[in-house]
Amino acid sequence: MTTETLPKPKLTPRLRRILELVYSIEGVGEARVWEWENGVAVGVRPTAITSAASLLKRVESQMIVVRAPGETWTFGILED
Numbered sequence: 001m002t003t004e005t006l007p008k009p010k011l012t013p014r015l016r017r018i019l020e021l022v023y024s025i026e027g028v029g030e031a032r033v034w035e036w037e038n039g040v041a042v043g044v045r046p047t048a049i050t051s052a053a054s055l056l057k058r059v060e061s062q063m064i065v066v067r068a069p070g071e072t073w074t075f076g077i078l079e080d
Contacts, residue, residue, distance in 0.1 A: 014066065018042070021062050027055045030078060038071055045078040052077045 011019070015033055022031040022042060027050030034041045042063065046055045060075050067073060 018063070018066055021066065022059060025055070025058050025062055026050075028059070032078060039073070040071060041074040041076070043076050043078040 012035075015035055018033050018040070019031060022028055022033070022044060027047050028044050029047040029050075030045035032043045034043075042059060044055060044059055046052050056075050056077065060073075063073060
């Protein structure tokens with residue numbers, strides 16, 4: 001039986017930078033980023049010792065350096 005694996009899509013430099021910034025924040029256990037025209041969504045899963053509410057505030061404040069004018073950003077907690 002043959003299993004085909006699809007190549008993983010390459011991240012754009014911007015998405016890679018966003019993920020680097022998110023993972024550099026203390027308390028981030030997992031992160032996902034979605035991008036569409038004029039919008040970005042960031043989902044994070046906190047580590048066991050981190051409050052979800054405080055983590056979201058830290059993530060949002062760190063993303064100011066990559067936000068483009070007129071973009072809509074959404075932040076949330078990843079669930080199981």
